[in-house]
Amino acid sequence: MRSTANRAGPRPLLTSDVAAPADALSRLAAHGDQQFEAFFERLETVELLPQGAPNRLRVRKEQGLGVRKIENGRSRLAAADTISGPAFAACCDRVAGTARSIGTAPPRIRTGSWPALRLAELQRAESRLARAVNRRRVGFPMEITARRHRRQVQVIRSPIAAPPQFEEYFSLQVTTPWGVWGGLLPSLADEDLDPVALCLVDRLRSRGLPLHRRAPGVIVLGPNAAAVLLHEVVAHALEADTLGLSGVPDHVVGLKLGGPELDVVDDPRSAPLACKRSSDDEGTAVISRWLLRRGRVRQPLADLAWAERCPSMIPGAARRASRHRLPGPRTTHLELLPGTIPERDLFAEAVGGLYIGEFDRGNLDPLDGRCVLRAPCGRRIGASGPVDHTGPIEIRSRAVDLLAAVTAVADRPLAGGAGWCAKDGALMPVWARCPSIRLEGLQVAD
Amino acid sequence: MKSARLPGLRSLRLALGAVRERTGATGAELYVKVGNTRRIEIDPWMATVTADPDDLQTQVSVLDERGWALRAGGASRALFLADSGPLPEPNGWRRLNRHSLRPGILRLPAARSGTAQSPAADTGEHSPDEEEAAGLAFLHDLLRRLGERMPEARLVRGRLDSGASAAVLASTTGVTARSGRRLATVELDFAASRDGRHGHCRLYRAASTLHLLSADTIAREIAERLTLATAPAPPFLPAGEVAVSPALGCNLLALLAPLLRGRDGWRRLRKLGAGHPLGPRQLQIVDDGGLDAGWMSAAFDDEGVPTRAVALVRDGEPGEPLLSWEDDGWSGFSAAGCRRRSGWRALPELCHSHLYIAGAPEPAESIRSGIVHGCYLLDRAHDGRCHATFEPSTNGGAGQLEEGRFEVDAIGLVIRRGTVLGEAPRVRLTGSLRQLLQGIRAIGDDLRFLPAPGAVGAPTLLLTGLQVEAVG
Numbered sequence: 001m002r003s004t005a006n007r008a009g010p011r012p013l014l015t016s017d018v019a020a021p022a023d024a025l026s027r028l029a030a031h032g033d034q035q036f037e038a039f040f041e042r043l044e045t046v047e048l049l050p051q052g053a054p055n056r057l058r059v060r061k062e063q064g065l066g067v068r069k070i071e072n073g074r075s076r077l078a079a080a081d082t083i084s085g086p087a088f089a090a091c092c093d094r095v096a097g098t099a100r101s102i103g104t105a106p107p108r109i110r111t112g113s114w115p116a117l118r119l120a121e122l123q124r125a126e127s128r129l130a131r132a133v134n135r136r137r138v139g140f141p142m143e144i145t146a147r148r149h150r151r152q153v154q155v156i157r158s159p160i161a162a163p164p165q166f167e168e169y170f171s172l173q174v175t176t177p178w179g180v181w182g183g184l185l186p187s188l189a190d191e192d193l194d195p196v197a198l199c200l201v202d203r204l205r206s207r208g209l210p211l212h213r214r215a216p217g218v219i220v221l222g223p224n225a226a227a228v229l230l231h232e233v234v235a236h237a238l239e240a241d242t243l244g245l246s247g248v249p250d251h252v253v254g255l256k257l258g259g260p261e262l263d264v265v266d267d268p269r270s271a272p273l274a275c276k277r278s279s280d281d282e283g284t285a286v287i288s289r290w291l292l293r294r295g296r297v298r299q300p301l302a303d304l305a306w307a308e309r310c311p312s313m314i315p316g317a318a319r320r321a322s323r324h325r326l327p328g329p330r331t332t333h334l335e336l337l338p339g340t341i342p343e344r345d346l347f348a349e350a351v352g353g354l355y356i357g358e359f360d361r362g363n364l365d366p367l368d369g370r371c372v373l374r375a376p377c378g379r380r381i382g383a384s385g386p387v388d389h390t391g392p393i394e395i396r397s398r399a400v401d402l403l404a405a406v407t408a409v410a411d412r413p414l415a416g417g418a419g420w421c422a423k424d425g426a427l428m429p430v431w432a433r434c435p436s437i438r439l440e441g442l443q444v445a446d
Numbered sequence: 447m448k449s450a451r452l453p454g455l456r457s458l459r460l461a462l463g464a465v466r467e468r469t470g471a472t473g474a475e476l477y478v479k480v481g482n483t484r485r486i487e488i489d490p491w492m493a494t495v496t497a498d499p500d501d502l503q504t505q506v507s508v509l510d511e512r513g514w515a516l517r518a519g520g521a522s523r524a525l526f527l528a529d530s531g532p533l534p535e536p537n538g539w540r541r542l543n544r545h546s547l548r549p550g551i552l553r554l555p556a557a558r559s560g561t562a563q564s565p566a567a568d569t570g571e572h573s574p575d576e577e578e579a580a581g582l583a584f585l586h587d588l589l590r591r592l593g594e595r596m597p598e599a600r601l602v603r604g605r606l607d608s609g610a611s612a613a614v615l616a617s618t619t620g621v622t623a624r625s626g627r628r629l630a631t632v633e634l635d636f637a638a639s640r641d642g643r644h645g646h647c648r649l650y651r652a653a654s655t656l657h658l659l660s661a662d663t664i665a666r667e668i669a670e671r672l673t674l675a676t677a678p679a680p681p682f683l684p685a686g687e688v689a690v691s692p693a694l695g696c697n698l699l700a701l702l703a704p705l706l707r708g709r710d711g712w713r714r715l716r717k718l719g720a721g722h723p724l725g726p727r728q729l730q731i732v733d734d735g736g737l738d739a740g741w742m743s744a745a746f747d748d749e750g751v752p753t754r755a756v757a758l759v760r761d762g763e764p765g766e767p768l769l770s771w772e773d774d775g776w777s778g779f780s781a782a783g784c785r786r787r788s789g790w791r792a793l794p795e796l797c798h799s800h801l802y803i804a805g806a807p808e809p810a811e812s813i814r815s816g817i818v819h820g821c822y823l824l825d826r827a828h829d830g831r832c833h834a835t836f837e838p839s840t841n842g843g844a845g846q847l848e849e850g851r852f853e854v855d856a857i858g859l860v861i862r863r864g865t866v867l868g869e870a871p872r873v874r875l876t877g878s879l880r881q882l883l884q885g886i887r888a889i890g891d892d893l894r895f896l897p898a899p900g901a902v903g904a905p906t907l908l909l910t911g912l913q914v915e916a917v918g
Contacts, residue, residue: 055517055526056550060791062513062530073489077507081530094508119548244491245602324509326487365829367602367637368644424603 011112013042013152018161020107021088025158028096035070040083040154041323048122050143066323067091079323085109122146125188132197140204143175155283162283168274169429178207184418184429186272199358206377209391218353219439220346227417227432228359232371233399234264235331238291240306242366249300250310258295258403263337266291271333271431281327282318301329321426336434339409346410346438347385355379355386369399397442405442410435450480450512453533458616464536465518470544472520473554473618478533479790481611483509486581488604499586513790519552528791555749555771557620581606584661591665599672602635608656621750629741630656638672645675646828652897654741671825674857677869683916687820688909689813692894694856695904697826699803701834701852706758708796709776712767718880723762725883730804731759733768735783737800741901747783748794754782770796802903810890810906815864821914823858827872830855851878877912885911
């Protein structure tokens with residue numbers, strides 16, 4: 001069934017001429033070392049809670065702007081929770097440190113209308129998910145909270161205005177008697193809800209099982225789990241600010257982190273349909289960025305500030321959680337390019353090992369490179385593929401050891417592993433497309 | 447730019463009238479909040495401290511926040527709508543209509559005597575440039591002092607937030623309230639390496655104003671923690687007494703929080719005692735939304751219900767539960783204002799404000815020096831465990847908290863008759879929640895609050911009957 005999401009997007013965030021604020025920003029720079037940037041943002045979250053919950057329908061809207069001055073590696077940000085000419089002028093005054101910094105008359109700034117609320121798809125999510133679960137011949141009580149997130153962004157970096165950006169995606173939280181599942185989805189169509197049902201049924205079948213303590217020789221990670229692993233040990237590890245904590249970021253270029261089967265790309269342009277980006281949150285055009293090319297570091301994730309500090313770095317990966325936060329280098333859409341091994345063969349050489357379909361938690365220590373990944377359940381691999389379910393599994397390892405353990409990449413990539421990245425407490429949606437991978441020689445700790 | 451001002455109650459009442467007229471809602475409530483925050487973040491990759499505070503590489507953000515939330519509806523239909531910016535004029539609610547309300551329930555507290563006499567809020571922004579200069583000087587001073595104490599300490603993350611917020615609330619049931627708050631928080635991550643051993647330390651401290659935070663004290667705390675975190679593991683850990691510092695005591699109390707709120711918490715707490723006292727007679731656990739000089743102190747909660755001190759555990763026995771107005775009169779107990787919003791976007795939820803173990807007359811120093819053979823645990827380990835586990839239920843679910851166990855990874859010292867025998871870079875303190883409370887042997891006089899979220903406070907505690915083992 002096709003999604004009912006409106007792919008056309010709403011009217012542009014700013015309906016007034018963007019040249020006016022761009023012109024005002026260009027008047028702010030006292031000398032060539034100063035850069036000014038305006039960030040306009042509009043967010044909407046529509047949340048539908050389970051039946052019987054108080055205030056079941058919750059609509060949160062917000063819009064605002066931030067003006068940032070960058071000078072000699074330092075930045076100064078002023079943000080307001082409204083979009084208007086006077087608010088823009090006031091923020092300019094705050095970052096410039098003078099009154100009437102852009103003249104006596106603030107520029108005219110107008111916003112477009114909010115898109116329609118469209119509740120039907122959220123209301124149908126519960127029954128669709130229940131049907132997807134029932135198709136697997138099981139049924140259990142579920143409390144479903146469905147949310148639709150929309151974000152419009154317009155960045156003006158004097159004297160250029162980047163194209164306006166629009167993202168729309170969904171999040172689900174499913175509470176069952178044995179735990180809570182949460183994740184991001186590009187739509188609430190059947191094809192996106194089906195993998196959720198699979199995760200829920202796996203959790204049902206592994207409920208009450210003890211923590212898996214035996215260290216298997218071989219682990220096969222499904223596309224969702226592989227995406228979380230790569231998010232932690234490739235994307236986070238290759239963010240310029242993370243690299244900056246332990247050395248000079250561009251010194252890692254050329255470093256061998258894994259085998260030749262690892263080709264990892266960050267490409268916001270190929271994210272799911274309604275989440276594609278053509279420019280980042282600093283207004284820089286995004287690129288298809290090779291993070292790892294045949295296992296070697298090619299191009300870390302960088303924003304403007306890091307590209308200024310390290311000239312070999314290419315900006316275009318800046319993201320900001322909101323107008324109240326400064327941008328930083330982050331991944332948006334991670335892709336592991338497929339290998340040549342059919343998935344069936346991946347399992348055939350992993351008999352006796354463990355299959356992990358999803359990780360529900362991951363963490364990378366930026367200083368010592370240790371990584372912790374937690375799976376709510378797993379399955380033992382038999383001659384016919386994944387068989388018996390196991391309890392939760394925790395993998396603790398160094399990031400380099402995890403990558404070195406990847407010995408095979410399957411040939412069929414799937415979109416999956418989308419979730420909230422919470423680095424430094426700033427929640428951002430991240431997307432991925434990965435095939436299954438096989439790891440050998442890892443430690444599974446309690 | 448002047449900070450945004452709160453609308454008057456008359457504006458709120460006019461807006462409520464317009465909302466009711468357009469939607470047909472039987473009840474409605476409006477909550478408006480304004481705030482300003484000044485944030486200073488230190489660049490960890492550039493933080494070389496010189497004599498001049500202006501040389502500190504920082505990113506400064508000046509944030510104005512402004513938003514409102516509407517709850518409208520009745521017994522069968524309801525709506526929650528939140529938006530940034532100023533409150534719409536009475537004719538600005540045109541988008542709402544009778545179809546805006548969806549199946550759901552809205553319940554609002556009734557007005558009580560006293561709610562109309564809410565204190566005026568202090569919303570002003572106090573000399574922002576001076577505040578920024580004070581913030582920079584504080585961070586510079588802290589880094590300089592830490593550099594003197596422990597040159598190998600390395601900043602991973604440093605952030606100072608200071609600001610003020612004010613809120614006004616009105617509902618169709620006649621509840622009105624105003625509140626104002628000032629808060630300064632500092633969040634610091636440091637790492638160090640000594641003799642090939644790596645250690646981390648994370649500190650989060652808060653005070654009503656920046657001037658109440660001491661750079662010297664925080665620098666000392668960081669140096670102490672990093673020294674312990676990078677020490678060699680002790681060959682032997684005594685299993686007798688364990689004294690825990692206020693910082694670790696706060697973490698332990700925060701683990702108990704689900705037992706200490708609401709009707710379910712009360713049932714669990716009663717069951718935990720199983721007919722016996724929960725703890726020693728000097729054990730008092732209190733939640734007080736109006737605590738004098740507390741960061742969260744307010745005469746009313748975020749639904750306009752008056753706050754008060756609730757003795758959750760009194761003289762070692764269950765006292766009274768923390769109940770919201772919806773449960774007023776349950777089992778003969780009175781409600782207290784305890785529903786708070788994490789921001790203007792959020793609905794009010796039952797939560798603690800100042801949850802603390804009241805201090806006793808015994809000097810903390812005498813507790814520490816009185817350890818015959820045991821450990822003094824200073825704080826939780828940076829990346830270690832700190833959680834209460836739950837017994838599996840019959841269907842394999844997460845189960846309930848009663849009969850639960852806890853485990854906390856901590857750093858500390860091994861002590862024998864007041865003498866430090868060695869350092870413990872990571873020990874795991876485990877036991878049942880019942881043991882944790884019933885094993886309290888002494889309570890110190892050095893009550894201290896930490897942000898948890900909300901404020902959680904504890905003095906030095908002497909605990910027995912728990913398991914201590916070295917990990918890592």
